[in-house]
Amino acid sequence: MTNENLDLRQRKFWGWGFASEVTDAVASDAILHALHDRLDLPIQDFGPGPTISEIELKSPRVPIPASLAAICSDMTWDRAEHTYGKNLRDYVRGFERHFDNPPDFVAFPRTEDELTAILDWACTGDVAVIPYGGGSSVASGIEPDVGDSYRGVITVDLRHLNQVLEVDRASRSALIQAGALGPDLEAQLKPHGLTLRFYLQSFRFSTLGGWIATRAAGHFATMYTQIDDAVQAMRVLTPRGIVETRRLPSDGAGTSADRLFIGSEGTLGIITQAWMRLRDRPTFRASVAVPFRDFEAAWQAVRHVSQSDLWPANCRLLNPTEALLSGAGDGSTSVVLLGFESADHPVEPLMARAAEICASFGGLVPAEAMQGRSATDANLSGAAGVWRNFFIKGPEFKEIFTRHGILRETFETACTWRDFPGLHAGVIDAATRAVRAVCGTGHVACRFTHVYPDGPAPYYTVLAPAKKGAELEQWAAIKAAASDAVLAAGGTITHHHAVGRFHRPWYDRQRPDLFAEAMRAAKTALDPAAVMNPGVLIDP
């Protein structure tokens, strides 16, 4: 099989996007200059990114079986493309032309029957299986590094299972195949006036199945933030067969079957499709950016808004560094981005009350927002628009950063409001010390991606000069210091980036031991040959 036969645009084997897409030189220059000018980061030249002819892979340990030949590929491009996710370590290793653990081959099933045939073959042949959606994992969740106890390892790419199969307009729900990328499913929902409204940063190259498997968090900053709440029913192919749950708006019959598989990160089986709860496309919108001179006043305002039952769609706090970095501020103020949207009713009264809360904490609220006449295009202009564009471009910048010696990576958590001051101080301190120790200089910025009545989800961005050839060690030291500080202060090792292989050491400390034993037993019941994504979440 050749890639041409797939009749899909080929994706980059290193980087973000389609291979045909040329990096936007103007945008690249702009971001590099911004980092240099605003954060005083040196721009280095580590050379060009890899080309496919430079990549040498070890020979496949298991050949493609004849029965699966029509849907599998062991071409270098396909194997390289499926070797890494999209975190800093992935970019650096790819940039260094190191592809040490590629899958032996990649399967592209078109039907559930083909998927079943793949799992049957893997189980009987002692071959590990990596379920693969859009490949956007930043936690090494799809990296075929499964050790030597398997005869081989294959990646199962679900890109062909990308259809919206059925729409139930009255119940505002749709049955969607797990391999549908964000743009795929939204395009198919649009004619029905419906939207999943799950615009996470990886939207273009992440899939419904991946979101569910990793408990991704999306567009909404409050209330129904995680994909968990949008799952109405699921169909999961385990090595022992299908698990299909009932379509229900809510259920009280025993432990939730859906919740066992939501967040299971491919360790129990492969999600093939799900009935999802959708929304009408919003027609009323309001948004505003509120600067605060004081960071604590800003987060206290956000806390108050999170506990107000106003449930803004957007409620992001940028600390001064984050605001400076993205261009939404000048580095002297924190900025709170507030947004409301509705398909049913005007949202100005909600915005006016949220603005009032911000003002009561010293927020410098634009006058029109206080009067409920906030700019409806603030999403696309002003500080909110600047930040939004920076956010959307984020994944594309990673190639640039890698090539120009910017050590840039993020980590995120969630904690209670009570724990937040201690966590934030501890994390900033630990991460900053580590950055200085291994990079000499650098920055640690913070924003809230989501907020809940009982606590925020802080998200940290590290930006520092990379030392060529030492990036992995640099990041390992910073990440360990930050993660230890997160756990010590009561946070979680991940709010929405998943555990994968990379977060395992901290997840293992955070997770109750007996819960791990229960999950291991459940896995053995569903995956007795232990072929499903070994090393993720639980050891076989």
Added chain:
Amino acid sequence: MTNENLDLRQRKFWGWGFASEVTDAVASDAILHALHDRLDLPIQDFGPGPTISEIELKSPRVPIPASLAAICSDMTWDRAEHTYGKNLRDYVRGFERHFDNPPDFVAFPRTEDELTAILDWACTGDVAVIPYGGGSSVASGIEPDVGDSYRGVITVDLRHLNQVLEVDRASRSALIQAGALGPDLEAQLKPHGLTLRFYLQSFRFSTLGGWIATRAAGHFATMYTQIDDAVQAMRVLTPRGIVETRRLPSDGAGTSADRLFIGSEGTLGIITQAWMRLRDRPTFRASVAVPFRDFEAAWQAVRHVSQSDLWPANCRLLNPTEALLSGAGDGSTSVVLLGFESADHPVEPLMARAAEICASFGGLVPAEAMQGRSATDANLSGAAGVWRNFFIKGPEFKEIFTRHGILRETFETACTWRDFPGLHAGVIDAATRAVRAVCGTGHVACRFTHVYPDGPAPYYTVLAPAKKGAELEQWAAIKAAASDAVLAAGGTITHHHAVGRFHRPWYDRQRPDLFAEAMRAAKTALDPAAVMNPGVLIDP
């Protein structure tokens, strides 16, 4: 140990409330007359309820061990009180003085250490353990009918673990012991200006731990309806030891540990305490009752409201029979009860928009509600108030109904909006046929207890003449017909009444087989001696 030593008011061993409470004769007469006058039901006299001297129990199979003597009781009252929950079968069997499967003794631990000692003793002695909160199960979830494969069976009553241990005001959370009854925990939260706001019908005699173990649904008709969403962290004592989860406002690290135990109905261990998400006490309120001449128009209006993002606290639909039964209507109209509440902002604009939606579907909206000037005391007066009082009194009426030959029981489900018309027609048809076949005449009323953007939670009440001595057969026939119809139409066997022992036949059909195997494996990992609530959810 005597009950006096417990220093707690003794609860009835049959019926609802404290033994010292005298049945309200005026209210009893009123409800019986109402049923007779409104629904033409014959009022019979089956005689007085049981007194403790009439109850004979089989001798305990296992004696209280000396090590647990201080916290255990094998007195007849205690054993009888813990023999049944509160469904129709429980009332009828108790009324008939049949207490065939009492616990051999009842333990009342005061500390987690004592609880551990009880579980250790049970595991080594092959004695089944029934975790017991308030005893309000209507699904035989706490009935010690565990078969002959155990040496004995004991009930563990958590009433002494009833303290709010810690309040985190900033995060609006509290650490609460699992045995706290609704009024207990609200009284302890009130000084902090906080409330769990989980006013389910069994509020007086159900506990936090029971709510979590059974996925109860409470006060709010939309959004965060179930206790599931209010659980921030849990502590569960399994036979193998403690599982304690981390306090987090949200988490994306693997399958949710909390969700494994939420809804586990005592089969994996005993919830000892939980950090719960609370609310500020509401200061803004509005409510209204909207009659509809047409049932379909009424539920379409409710569907629209459920999809509007207005998130009313109350959004109950009563069909004409339900409205008649409760006195909220005259039997010619359906009634939609709408309520909004907030601790932060006036709710009139939300009410006005919800009322506008109802009016657009033909709802006869009171003029003041359309103008956003709804009566703030509508909760306590008018149709909404009448219905609310009827709802609160519900549990107390069960003694009266049993003694006066009214076969009265409920069942509930949830389904998608698309499935609702078929489910409703099928259930009404099947239940009505069964009622007529076994009772000659009777009524099947319907209301929505909760509504979601993708579907309602319909709740059915059966009222018919009981035939003395044949009530169990009568109800078994009606329940089977109704439950079969629910499952056939895509519903769940329970939205918030739990599975227990009574719903097992239908739950087993509804639940994916491989999920059952995974849960059985998880249970074996945590409860290798299989002593925890055997027969509920999973067979050992």
